[in-house]
Amino acid sequence: MKLLVVNGNTTDAITARLAATARGAASPGTEIVAVSAPFGAAVVGTRAEETIAAHAVLEAAARHHAGCAAVVVAISTDAGAAAARELLPIPVVGITEAALLTACALGGGFGFLTFGARAAAWSRELVGRYGLSARMAALEALDAPPAAFADPDGFAEPLLAGVARLVAHGADTVVVAGAAFAGVCKSLQPRAPVPLLDGVTCAVGQAELLVRLGLPKPRAGSYAAVPARPVAGVGAGLGALLKGDT
Amino acid sequence: MKLLVVNGNTTDAITARLAATARGAASPGTEIVAVSAPFGAAVVGTRAEETIAAHAVLEAAARHHAGCAAVVVAISTDAGAAAARELLPIPVVGITEAALLTACALGGGFGFLTFGARAAAWSRELVGRYGLSARMAALEALDAPPAAFADPDGFAEPLLAGVARLVAHGADTVVVAGAAFAGVCKSLQPRAPVPLLDGVTCAVGQAELLVRLGLPKPRAGSYAAVPARPVAGVGAGLGALLKGDT
């Protein structure tokens, strides 16, 4: 099967890293196609940029999903994932949602490790939106300087210290937000006392699972397919899809 | 003061009706400027269209807010309102949020009257996002045919019946979603046993109130002003604002 990974940021270097992580997580026979957001912020860091990203994700998903079995929305806020899920005939998985549900499947309470004070608020809102607040043991927003993102391996010790604090607050697992630290988390796992969950890895696995389940697109409810009707001023992908051309 | 009313739909006829309702609600001395979404659906009716609308609302708010004291986001899902609140230096009010908070100020539980089965799910999600689920006595999604929107007065009896059912389920007030039925609700109020809350009217009042309170733009927290940084491929309004040109 072919999975489309849509980066909510416009930075191709991030897209390449997402693709590499996704390929590392995919089953044999799963092909990964990764695209950047066609417009918006280089790295989404505000509510406004997230709103733009949601639209960009939708456009990218509309434009590139043909021939794919499922879509992974790869941005820590899951921007546009719910709308894409409604819009497309194939499963759509957000990376944070996938990590949270995997944490639930492992049992107990999860810790949430995010980066920057601003992200703490979004993360709480997102967990609340998924109805999973009662499962969150603790949230910690690490102060990650740009250098940390450029050299994730050099950020290993602060990450481990954050994990330890979350465990001390009752976390049975730790969801590490975003995709920047996927690689280092993998190498740190042996030193961490609980499972570390990287969203891209969880999302690829969950997307493959949903594809294998072969469930139909709903014909009722709030995720049902919608009759095509034109919208103005949108990109080629959405334009075609909403007109019913695809 | 001047209030900017942003219609999340692209239909100018709706914008004109919103402007008329807003003008009817405004205090003497308040001027209403109303604009349509610069791109997106004629009438937003799906999650995908709502995602596009959020971006469009942001673009319109960025483009037209100069000289205004506050912004009213006029679409029943409050699409883009939180992001605009973060982005802009002036208060931003969503019509449904304003109606819900006004209902809370009146005491007890509110009923929520919306239109179409699909909107029921969104509405519950929106109320949950505002942390107000415990205040909702009941929700009812009326089956409103296109004719109802074209001739709201002809839809008076179904509206009153819906209100009555919500009251029977414990509603002390009734929030009527969207703006289509603002006028008829006003004329039906004498026949309704509890206050009927129209979002546009509530939002105009709340926007005026927030302006008068004169609170500063936060410098911390998740709604703080953000440093300008460029984004790619967005409209003139967002482009200028995010570049720090305004």
Add this chain to the structure above:
Amino acid sequence: MKLLVVNGNTTDAITARLAATARGAASPGTEIVAVSAPFGAAVVGTRAEETIAAHAVLEAAARHHAGCAAVVVAISTDAGAAAARELLPIPVVGITEAALLTACALGGGFGFLTFGARAAAWSRELVGRYGLSARMAALEALDAPPAAFADPDGFAEPLLAGVARLVAHGADTVVVAGAAFAGVCKSLQPRAPVPLLDGVTCAVGQAELLVRLGLPKPRAGSYAAVPARPVAGVGAGLGALLKGDT
């Protein structure tokens, strides 16, 4: 319009300060009439005193509301506000409820700054009663000695430090309980990184807004007007009102 401000305490000096704050917050053309609780504690500080105050607020509101457009109940516990709302034909606003709803309108989570360990419990209960616990980012009970109330300006630094701790715990706004620190909060606002919300100011604005909305007294639900019937041993205000003499 004329607004009746009812102090839940019997101390006239507090009433005078409340009136001054209310006048500072009122729109041009709004007249403020302020009265002290006719019986009860000098300064309410226990659950028992609060219970007496609720009755006293009701009596004062019944006695003095004639000719007024709305009532502001000015005590941090909103004692008697819900009952007065049911009883009177005009809008009734509690100062803490008004500040909480204004905080919600500004978006995100609010911090709650109260005074004394005992008040922490009441405040959590009150926020819970309004169904807003999910919106509270953090609560802090400052240890405010009597000197702080006598010289609020001298208490500025502890207040700012409390605000800073609340912001560090995710507060996007800070509700400052009671009315004692309304003035100093106003002067401290430029040094605070998020909006500081004073209940009296918020309540006056919300009362004006509700008056302008012109909604009818409910005829159904739990705040509906009730048929007059006599009660024994109550004050002249309640006696007359409940007998249907007014």
Add this chain to the structure above:
Amino acid sequence: MKLLVVNGNTTDAITARLAATARGAASPGTEIVAVSAPFGAAVVGTRAEETIAAHAVLEAAARHHAGCAAVVVAISTDAGAAAARELLPIPVVGITEAALLTACALGGGFGFLTFGARAAAWSRELVGRYGLSARMAALEALDAPPAAFADPDGFAEPLLAGVARLVAHGADTVVVAGAAFAGVCKSLQPRAPVPLLDGVTCAVGQAELLVRLGLPKPRAGSYAAVPARPVAGVGAGLGALLKGDT
């Protein structure tokens, strides 16, 4: 031991019936002293009357608790019970709270049977205030005409039908609000498929239990004894107690 039963209504006939129910529930050696509210409504039926009743309950409890081991507050809203608990050196039990906690002790979800649409809202609020909403399977407000209260036995069939509907909605027990139907519920119990809980009976048992536990009056927290300080314009009981004369 001697238990003080305080009727929140001023009607002596109700007080006599409460006393009879309490005596029927008391252990051998427990003496029941019952008093009516010293002021307020004949039968509390509105939020305003409930607010007055809370004060009246407090006054009665202050005046009559000397020599008693515990107090039972006998009104379906538990008016004044929390304040009396703080104020007095002995345990205080509300009848609805006692029935709810007994229902919890029996396991599963409880049904709540109350009387009149207005009481439905109060009851939900009360259950919420006790943090027990998640345990309530269903609530039903029976339309009980005055005749039902005058002749409770004649109201047996509607009561049983209400119980049946609550059980169909998942109730494992049924709390019957107030004290009016205590007697008939006892005689109906054999025909009811789940335990029927009468507040007065539960409260007498719980008061006896708390007395036997012999726990000390808290010296910290929000129910700690408070230093005596004068209040103005209150009755002889509260006046003496708050001045520290007792």
Add this chain to the structure above:
Amino acid sequence: MKLLVVNGNTTDAITARLAATARGAASPGTEIVAVSAPFGAAVVGTRAEETIAAHAVLEAAARHHAGCAAVVVAISTDAGAAAARELLPIPVVGITEAALLTACALGGGFGFLTFGARAAAWSRELVGRYGLSARMAALEALDAPPAAFADPDGFAEPLLAGVARLVAHGADTVVVAGAAFAGVCKSLQPRAPVPLLDGVTCAVGQAELLVRLGLPKPRAGSYAAVPARPVAGVGAGLGALLKGDT
């Protein structure tokens, strides 16, 4: 009346201590019969051991309840209590549930003092299962070495320090998990600022109360008596009871 106390652990020394505490709490005329779990762990300390204990409690309760008026399940996780409540014709009370409900009856928020980090998670889950999370002010898991259980009096200071921290976090009462520290808590009560609640003591009182209430075994709902049907490979007690032989 005769109460059966079932220890969920297999250690007879603990059973003896439980019996002593129960006898100290019982009313005159109440006889205590205490039995150890017939199989399982010496001292339950894991989820697996708790699962075994639940079955063992059920077997012991089935085997020994004849002639008893009620059963007290004496293990901090209340293992098997809900199932025994369904199975038996007499009231069944868990010690932690009883302590939590007694804390609720005393008003305000409770603190929960447990022992060992692992128990913190179980305790939160248990409180959540009873729907009482909103009443829990704080939870603290003390690090109690084996020596503490062997010499509870020597652990007095850490216990008092834990109580003080819970009170500082808003606890109006403190539930002390398990039965190991029942004795020392009693002797420490004078030095503690809030009531300390020992589960065995609370459960004996509550069991006596439920017996006195004389409520019938439910014939409907999820705790109704169930038709006897054979199970394979269980102990003599369950075998006989489920076959309908008792």
Add this chain to the structure above:
Amino acid sequence: MKLLVVNGNTTDAITARLAATARGAASPGTEIVAVSAPFGAAVVGTRAEETIAAHAVLEAAARHHAGCAAVVVAISTDAGAAAARELLPIPVVGITEAALLTACALGGGFGFLTFGARAAAWSRELVGRYGLSARMAALEALDAPPAAFADPDGFAEPLLAGVARLVAHGADTVVVAGAAFAGVCKSLQPRAPVPLLDGVTCAVGQAELLVRLGLPKPRAGSYAAVPARPVAGVGAGLGALLKGDT
């Protein structure tokens, strides 16, 4: 990989059907080993039988897990799944938990279709225990006679009607409890307007996913491996495992 499917019931015919469903759901290369509960009820239908089943599941898992990559606990109450997850070094998945998390991954609210009034209460409790109550749109307990279990295909119409009612109450997906109707649900899927989720199918997929993720057994938190210590009177599987012999 080899998956162990543990039936919580002792009926081998059910085990065979579970194995068949699991084999139908498994990926190529996944081998299914299915065992019946070694003791307990033929078909679990009460809380007591469920408690016995939890122990039996644990014993079976301990006895048979060697050489397996993960365990699926196949009983609608997920009896023993959490304890087995703590106990074993490999992933453990409950069928209802897996179906609920899959429903969450599909977005929106799920409907829950269960069988028999008694099961409704358990199901609500189970969903609450997983912290997912906010995601449940509606629950329906169909009255399924024994004939329905014997001839699931003949029960197709009632199942579809139940699904339709859940969808009308806002369900975006429907979890069908237990395993009895897995086959018929599959054949009914084309006639159902939303995805029907069978727990065994979901659990097999999720178990495979967890195995592929290769996460380590936690060394901290409430699911950490526990030091071996003897228990008395348990089966050969648990005895050996808890003694550290495996």
